[in-house]
Amino acid sequence: MYFDRTHISDEQLLSFYNALLYPRLVEEKMLLLLRQGRISKWFSGIGQEAIAVGATLALDEDEWILPLHRNLGVFTTRKMSLQQLFHQWQGSPQGFSKGRERSFHFGSQTHHICGMISHLGPQLSVADGLALAHKLKGENKVSLAFTGEGGTSEGEFHEALNVAAVWDLPVIFLVENNGYGLSTPVEEQYRCEQLVQRAVGYGMRGMRIDGNNLLEVYHAVREAKRHALQEQQPVLIEAVTFRMRGHEEASGTKYVPPALFEEWALQDPIQHFEDFLKYLELLTPELITNTHETLKHQIDADITVALKETEMHADTTTELGDVYAVRTNQIDVVSDSTHPSNEDAGSENKEQTEIASDSTLPVKTTDKRFINAISDALHLAMEKYPNLVLMGQDIAEYGGAFKITEGFLEQFGKSRVRNTPLCESAIIGAALGLSIKGFKSMVEMQFADFVTCGFNQIVNNLAKIHYRWGQAADVVIRLPAGAGVGAGPFHSQSNEAWFTHTPGLKVVYPSTPEDAKGLLLAAFADPNPVLYFEHKALYRSISGPVKDDWYTIEIGKARLVQEGEDLSVITYGSGVHWAQEYAHQHPEISLHILDLRTLLPLDYPAIKAAVAQTGKVLILHEDTLTGGLGGEIAAWIAEHCFHMLDAPVMRCASLDTPVPFAAALEKNFLAKTRLHQYIQQLSAY
Template structure:
């Protein structure tokens, strides 16, 4: 406890000197971080918060690396891309937080699930504060852990305030531990300022959980003696409360206990302080001496995704004529056979086979451990998928409908997308997205919301239109260690047939397909739009057009687009998504910027109306761009 306390005191001085930019103090809470870390095995994962310096020192991370991290230097853990404790390290089995606190609770679920699938007797500990227990992710993660009997220790540091909001304005139950009852979960209240109580209780529980896997909720009663971060101050805290908790300081009380028991002398105490002070100073000098990170544009761009060269597996000559839905199921099944660490998760995906029956029969083939029904909690399952990836598994999550992804949006765009850029961790996760209109499903089951994700660096977005493409691209997406949103148009599931190779094969993500060749105009589309364009061309055999099926929206095959437009001189982009902010807008801008001198007319976009997706057939037909595309195409040809 002394080391993190002394580091913090030094950091507060450096903060005032302007040598670090921000500090979140854990002074007064060291017993929790130190006690929990000491109770776990070195190979067991800990997911700390920004007030848990004792976790990092307890895992013996060289101090200069921590100091370099806080100064944004190369020897830190994020190459200067993130600050303070927003990092993880597989070397020390620590997974750091993101500012959106809740998702890491679900990540712990995924890590623990991987241990359980491999029959490893390991515990995972995850920290959060009492304020974050108000987030939906807290409920979702605890519920999943309980239902799946995952070996997770949920450590809630109840320090009285979420920034300035007191617990009386956060929840109405007497204790956070009381919430465990609602999850059928064992829970305990621990004096978070008593290192002996923390270490003894957590050690006993950890050993028991290793042999009897289950989640446990621990509420550590403690207090934050500094501001939420130093700029916040503590003026909102009554002075008598500060005085009361000052008497409960875990470090001074334990020091007095050791001295009274004859286990620590003044000389030994002084010697410890001198040794730690010398260690801090020498490591600080090493960190200060390190040159600042140099901006390198190519490295920044290269690190958004994990570099990956997929094994090329050629399609075989044996084929069968099957539907899009069958091809997706086949790709999933063959991937499950290839990877015994691949887990499929989603609502009703087990015995029921998913609402579209894509995983029907998978439980019989692979077992319920690997084909898992989930509670209705998209955010926690996205986060659990991330945890599986961290702990050496692959995950495919089925969003029952792409519309429901809004309930899991945060961990996708803020965790999965950024994790490799931040600390070189991969997110080996595929999220299947049944999407699209044309089936009269109304506003909440019909969206094609790919543009929500093509905007976000770090995500890959795939959107096939044909069965053979769907199978090969899904297999490649599962092979890819980066997070992939895999869009599957519901109206195409059972209406589109194609000859699909029966073997396991891959197709490259980021390569478009040229379906028709012509010299007069370039048509660019994807998903259902490709079939609308094909129908239009079939009905107008005099139109001489290149038809590009993008197949992948991120990465985007810009070279295929530019090559065609430079040949034809005209371009029209057809998307099912609504017009404003859709990917057609970016493609149009890219063409204007890179092919302007080759254009004979302005680039044309054709998209759905800027309304929610309506239910009735007449309104839905009006909403979709299919009926307007032919006129827009002919108008552009005649320009």
């Protein structure tokens, strides 16, 4: 094995040796503890240390790295405390994720390491966002994301590389090709001769290196960084190596031909680097032994301290409180006098300080359509937050599918109003990367239906990241949703219930222009991921007075539309207008109408007040019946408000079919068609 030590001093070589040896000795200790039952699981990187260590050494300490579960060398080279790492592996409250994660599923702002999720591919897109943040800030920095040869088969790999190439992002994609994805060999993973060949297809530079040669890895990453920064282009590196142990220790290695272990044992990265340093007379057998013993003693001392049992106390208040990030900028939340007074509400937004408007000053309002209220909110947010970036398909020159961002490109520029490739998942991942670097972002789904392509990023990355390691995901996702416009099964779904089951997300669904603006501005002010559903059929059919200035409507608060005595309708979105229309057509029935506005978190005190008002409750929503949010609300009412009820809680929802195209079929599908039947049935109970 040839080592190129160009521009590397003797002192650096010895330092590199210690950095390479240390994770190997830590792993050997972990394997011993695993056999003793002191840790529950281990993913071994033995034989692959040169990649993680060499790449980390090649970057500045403030350049973000996105490692995977076999990259212990990244964490040790970034000088993370072994004691705290061991607490992490034990699931201790003193670990980086407070016992909420295991292994390397955590990150650290201090060490500029972004924690992985088990799905592997999404980290590549987050690296895009980090690189974009560097580019927007004018920082001469790169981001680097690891993946394995198995991960290159995931759609996210291709999306992330395509976005990085199209946007000219300084990001390095480092593929550790160790021959097997768990037990599946490379010949069953891909058909190209070498993974590096994929770089050409994406218009980026590719490099193929010996992943067991520490200095080759180091020089390659340094060169990739130079190229990425100088040319403002991404780089793909394929590092060829071998996994000397199982995918994880319990899986074993029976599927690997024994000859391969013999072949790769001769390529051991530590042994070769030791031999090189002995050739340079920088190491002697005695010094090697002393170095091993010194590091082992240090490891034993740290582990001995960390092995002292730390009792885990589960505190429900703490657990629930850590799901959402707390907003620090406590301004501009305007009281909404139309919603019920719920002083006892356990709101997720209690950190927000409500500022009542000065009644002596006139509030200027303009009659706006629903769609214009959304555009107005986006415009104000772009002016208020210079770190806000808008991303979506066709949102720049074209102004978006519904022309909501028309004219934004000319005012705010292409760096902040960004057309995206058709890569929903990669763009949502990039939004998370921007958030890690302190940006705000908005991602527009051209239609809410298309969010399926980004589902994993939303429910597993954005939603969980603050609970896992305290990192906020300051991302708003706009989703034009709903039927009634003859758009068929793939442009008409009401899919909000998919996300109300996911802790860490906030879900809002305005029904009026005033709420559309106020809730969208509140979403931008909130540091958590907010899914903002906007009904397409309301865009140009609904108008109303909207305050011209900046204001927000508190997320988590329902709106009392009208008071009534006979029957309470709890609804949101288009259902609000159906209920109001019905009330106007049937004055003989006194309807009490509550607009939820926020679907996660729900305003339970307002729901309880609506139940108490009439004792009869109809939950109305456009979504299909089975699995719709109405089922959750009905269950909560039955559990907490049963004594107030004079009739069973009923649900009026759309048919359990896909949304049909033909007008007659779509009308029959929608819940509105059956609203009269349900109100009459409940009234007569």
